[in-house]
Amino acid sequence: xxxxxxxxxxxxxxxxAFMAGIGSAxxxxxxxxxxxxxxxxxxxxxxxxxxxxxxxGTQGFYGFVIAFFAMGKISDFIASxxxxxxxxxxxxxxxxxxxxxxxxxxxxHQGKTCAAGILMTAKRPEMAVKAGVLYAxxxxxxxxxxxxxxxxxxxAIEVPAAA
Amino acid sequence: xxxxKLRQSILEFSTYPPVGDxxxxxxxxxxxxxxxxxQMLPRATFQDMANAQSFENALDMLSxxxxxxxxxxxxxADIEEVLLQRRAEVRELFASLMIDESIVELFKSRDDFANxxxxxxxxxxxxxxxxxxSPSGNVAPEVLEQAFAEENYAxxxxxxxxxxxxxxxxxxxxxxxxxxxxEIDRLxxxxxxxxxxxxxxxxxxxxxxxxxxxxNIRTLLRLKFTESEQIDVFLDGGFLEPAFxxxxxxxxxxxxxxxxxxxxxxxxxxxxxxxLASNKSFLKTEGxxxxxxxxxxxxxxxxxxxxxxxxxxxxxxxxxIRTIRLVLTAKKNSLDTRLIxxxxx
Numbered sequence: 001x002x003x004x005x006x007x008x009x010x011x012x013x014x015x016x017a018f019m020a021g022i023g024s025a026x027x028x029x030x031x032x033x034x035x036x037x038x039x040x041x042x043x044x045x046x047x048x049x050x051x052x053x054x055x056x057g058t059q060g061f062y063g064f065v066i067a068f069f070a071m072g073k074i075s076d077f078i079a080s081x082x083x084x085x086x087x088x089x090x091x092x093x094x095x096x097x098x099x100x101x102x103x104x105x106x107x108x109h110q111g112k113t114c115a116a117g118i119l120m121t122a123k124r125p126e127m128a129v130k131a132g133v134l135y136a137x138x139x140x141x142x143x144x145x146x147x148x149x150x151x152x153x154x155x156a157i158e159v160p161a162a163a
Numbered sequence: 164x165x166x167x168k169l170r171q172s173i174l175e176f177s178t179y180p181p182v183g184d185x186x187x188x189x190x191x192x193x194x195x196x197x198x199x200x201x202q203m204l205p206r207a208t209f210q211d212m213a214n215a216q217s218f219e220n221a222l223d224m225l226s227x228x229x230x231x232x233x234x235x236x237x238x239x240a241d242i243e244e245v246l247l248q249r250r251a252e253v254r255e256l257f258a259s260l261m262i263d264e265s266i267v268e269l270f271k272s273r274d275d276f277a278n279x280x281x282x283x284x285x286x287x288x289x290x291x292x293x294x295x296x297s298p299s300g301n302v303a304p305e306v307l308e309q310a311f312a313e314e315n316y317a318x319x320x321x322x323x324x325x326x327x328x329x330x331x332x333x334x335x336x337x338x339x340x341x342x343x344x345x346e347i348d349r350l351x352x353x354x355x356x357x358x359x360x361x362x363x364x365x366x367x368x369x370x371x372x373x374x375x376x377x378x379n380i381r382t383l384l385r386l387k388f389t390e391s392e393q394i395d396v397f398l399d400g401g402f403l404e405p406a407f408x409x410x411x412x413x414x415x416x417x418x419x420x421x422x423x424x425x426x427x428x429x430x431x432x433x434x435x436x437x438x439l440a441s442n443k444s445f446l447k448t449e450g451x452x453x454x455x456x457x458x459x460x461x462x463x464x465x466x467x468x469x470x471x472x473x474x475x476x477x478x479x480x481x482x483x484i485r486t487i488r489l490v491l492t493a494k495k496n497s498l499d500t501r502l503i504x505x506x507x508x
Contacts, residue, residue: 034193036194119197
């Protein structure tokens with residue numbers, strides 16, 4: 001039973017890392033392709049575009065941090081007197097879900113928003129931060145909310161004293 | 164390409180037909196044309212060229228950009244060479260950025276129809292077929308020449324062969340060369356719309372149907388002005404049926420605009436018909452039609468990634484080149500500035 005529980009808990013940690021990571025990779029891919037298109041004709045815009053290309057990458061880091069915390073929690077449970085029960089494993093798994101899904105979807109949509117901002121920057125560079133970055137940052141808010149909820153749930157899970 | 168609802172009606176949009184959805188395979192290409200769009204000549208440049216004191220002054224306004232004519236070569240042949248070079252470059256860029264090869268072939272077919280029109284006119288009026296055909300089509304000029312020389316049309320693609328056969332039959336009805344043009348225009352419009360639907364592109368469908376409507380509006384005003392009896396020349400496939408335009412032939416210039424009340428074309432028809440009635444000229448009609456089409460192409464700005472902005476760039480760039488040629492030709496022939504301003508969209 002404990003092996004299944006460990007599996008469920010690690011699955012949660014893995015989902016937090018790879019789903020948010022996939023989202024970031026897709027998002028950066030979209031924004032990056034748009035940026036290279038603009039840079040082909042206007043290489044002087046590199047600095048203005050850089051921030052918009054890397055913004056969708058933050059979700060991957062949020063997922064990584066949550067996965068790291070979750071693994072710490074799993075280790076604490078395994079080392080505890082009671083070990084890791086199914087209910088504890090499900091709690092860790094559930095804690096990882098907000099950033100896994102919020103990270104995946106928000107990073108892809110943020111990449112699209114950044115791509116639109118990059119196209120606007122090609123024509124109106126003065127709007128790069130005002131609209132390009134700011135609108136993309138609004139998408140980021142929902143990734144941050146997912147990250148915070150994941151973190152708060154993980155912190156709320158109490159681990160019994162060590163054996 | 165995503166599955167989209169084609170066969171939209173004119174009541175489903177306000178000014179321009181919908182341009183469709185994003186296609187993220189085109190993120191790089193779209194960004195590149197957005198950057199290139201910033202190098203296009205603004206409307207003010209054309210107005211300044213039209214207002215220039217002389218042809219040389221108008222030409223000077225192009226000297227700093229991509230249309231600069233090499234120093235010491237200011238003859239019109241040199242200018243034409245630069246314009247053709249720029250057009251070839253933009254078509255090459257279009258072909259390199261477009262992932263869907265079928266769309267490139269569709270736009271290349273414009274040259275096939277133009278070449279066919281020329282070859283048929285010559286062949287049916289017993290003139291030499293010649294060798295001055297555009298090399299930018301899907302059919303190489305030498306293949307076209309060979310097909311006409313040997314009267315073996317099997318080597319031509321289906322759409323060219325069908326157009327050649329239909330135009331030849333149409334010509335022999337009363338041996339009027341204009342019938343060749345009418346038939347090729349009709350088949351070209353249908354070919355474009357059919358291809359757009361086969362490709363599932365709501366943007367191309369709307370674009371080609373709008374082009375058909377604009378051609379029909381021009382035809383309506385021309386037939387009305389010349390009081391021609393030939394009313395079976397309206398093209399099929401547009402948002403408005405040919406019967407709609409035939410009805411317009413019975414109305415006065417002042418009432419034609421109202422006929423288009425429920426369509427996006429009311430303003431352009433009103434302006435064009437009013438100008439035609441007062442000045443006996445189609446300049447405003449042409450200008451307004453160009454302006455409407457450019458408006459549709461500019462509405463692709465809402466697409467972040469997709470073939471639509473690349474197609475729009477190709478067509479806007481070709482329009483820019485045509486406008487430069489038009490203004491410079493007008494200045495060279497010392498045409499009235501007001502007429503040039505009335506014409507440019």
